[in-house]
Amino acid sequence: MTNPYYADVKQWKRDYDRREMVLFANHCIPKTCVCGGPITLATDDKGMSYYECKEYEDDGLHIRHRCFDAIKEELEELKKKVSEEASSRMNVEDEMRKMREDIKLLKELCIEDDGLHSRHRCFDAIEEELVELKKEVAEESNSRMKMEDELKEMREDIRLLKELCM
Structure with missing residues (x-):
């Protein structure tokens, strides 16, 4: 069974929500009213100018805001x-x-300029490192060749030892 006041409570909630929206809408220059109506420039009896809803009623559900404020x-x-x-x-x-x-x-730091030529010092460091790496690769290659020669000699020695043992 539903509450007999359910429709009234829903309407009160909608009205409350609209009043809250009107309260927050009364800040700066309003563009549209909470009800969706257009805002017009109006003047009261004392000559005060207001931004107000075209369908303004003094029920708290429409916007009426002083122009100066x-x-x-x-x-x-x-x-x-x-600011x-x-x-x-x-910043x-x-x-x-x-x-x-x-x-x-x-x-x-990176560019060395003698007036005639512009040279990047960064490349000098890279070139030096490249030369060092080439030397290391050559040394590794030489040591590998020596190891391969030793391995061949060892294999030959093992083959000879096997022949002697048999």
């Missing part, structure tokens, strides 16, 4: 955004300056 809030929001962007820009500029210094330092 809305513009003031909008300016505060824009000031916050501008955030400025601090972000400063990026600092980072770029540090990167430029690092690049300049790396260029000084």
Whole structure:
């Protein structure tokens, strides 16, 4: 069996939710009303300007926001955004300056310039390492050849020993 007040409770909840949405919608310059209606510029008897719903009723379910307050809030929001962007820009500029210094330092370390020729010192280190590796490979090759010769001699000795033993 359902609650006889179920429909009323649902309507109260919808009204409460809409009032909460209206409360949060009254910040900055409104674009549309909570009800979905368009916002128009209206003036009351005292000459105060308002942003209000075209179908405004004083039931708490529609937007009516003073123009001065809305513009003031909008300016505060824009000031916050501008200050955030400025601090972000400063951080990026600092980072770029540090990167430029690092690049300049790396260029000084890597490039040797005598006025006529530009030569990378980084390549010198790589060339030296390559020469060292070639020497190591040659030494390994020589030692391998010696080991293979010794192995051949050992095999020959083993073959001779087998012949003698038989």
